[in-house]
Amino acid sequence: MNDLSRRHLIAGLLASAGLVGTAGIARVLALAQAASGTRPHRIDIHHHFAPPAWVTAVKGRPLLQPANTTWTPAKSIEDMDRGGVAASIVSITNPGLWFGDAPMTRQLARACNEYGAKLVQEHPTRFGLFAAMPLPDVDATLAEIAFAYDTLKVDGIGFFTSYGDTWLGNAKFRPVMEELNRRKAVVHVHPTAANCCRNLDYAPGVAPGSMEYGTDTTRAIMGVAFSGDAARFPDIRFIWSHAGGTVPFLAGRIEGASNNAKDRLPNGFIAEIKKFYYDLAGASNRGAVASLLELVKPSQVLFGTDFPPGGTSAEYAKALTELGLFNAADLRAIDRDNALRLLPRLKT
Secondary structure, three states, X not given: OOHHHHHHHHHHHHHHOOOOOHHHHHHHHHHHHHHHOXXXXXEEEEEEOOOHHHHHHHOOOOOOOHHHHHOOHHHHHHHHHHOOEEEEEEEOOOOOOOOOOHXXXXXXXXXXXXXXXXXXXXXXXXXXXXXXXXXXXXXXHHHHHHHHHHOOOOOEEEEEOEEOXXXXXXXXXXXXXXXXXXXXXXXXXXXXXXXXXXXXXXXXXXOHHHHHHHHHHHHXXXXXXXXXXXXXXXXXXXXXXXHHOOHHHHHHHHHHHHHHOOOOOOOOHHHHHOOOEEEOOOOOOHHHHHHHXXXXXXXXXXXXXXXXXXXXHHHHHHHHHHOOOOOHHHHHHHHHHHHHHHOHHHHO
């Protein structure tokens, strides 16, 4: 009998003796799989890469984390293998691509996407790509969407919550949303810190990522909802990072404001955000996950790591199994099945 079979037997005996419940069995089996070296199955929906052109462009800029400048494909694959991750969908992280120079941003987005497409071509079963976009340049973004889908065959689009002091949901971005809706796009949204709020003097020594990323995510979700984009473009499959920022906790309070936006939110705020997907990168703690589960079912939750700065896939997998909030079916859906509904290419 191998180790995995032995752990299945132990889990069954514990259950029959009434010593563990469903969640306990899920944790035993998940830990057994991690220890057994069986075939990787997880899909990491929130995983970063660092094309050489991007590293050159962002060195020395605010919000850059050093771990992102030393990324290599080999480091990703090593972490994935250790954490039971079959495939990771790579995207660009902070400080993003927009630094006020539109031509440079267009060139940088193209360089990142061509590098990412080559990475996927070389490792088609291990990587997918959320294409980088040159927002806030709308015309360039429309052109890059066409190139990304029609030429590079990407898996989806990667956005940031805001660009300078302009958030998703802004009316000038509507042609982009219209095109993404036409293509039934999967759109992964990564948080950043808007210009307004990077250097607020309220807690010395606290970096923007500690609070502003979650707050900016909330602003962007509200922007997409209250602008009417969420209802207007129902075929965009949005994935929001870090369990939706502070939205799950504030959803009831925000719902009250939707009474003043019936023309844009005819069914209310909560009805729209229940349609979205949410990854658990940077949010594998009980408070964040429990709050999210008050808003959506596990079918809307996705495994993510924020690698390389966010931690290892093995750490995230272990943390999720130890929360005690998911049964075995939930964990299987979060680890893999929910992502496959969005990205069926990864079934192979």
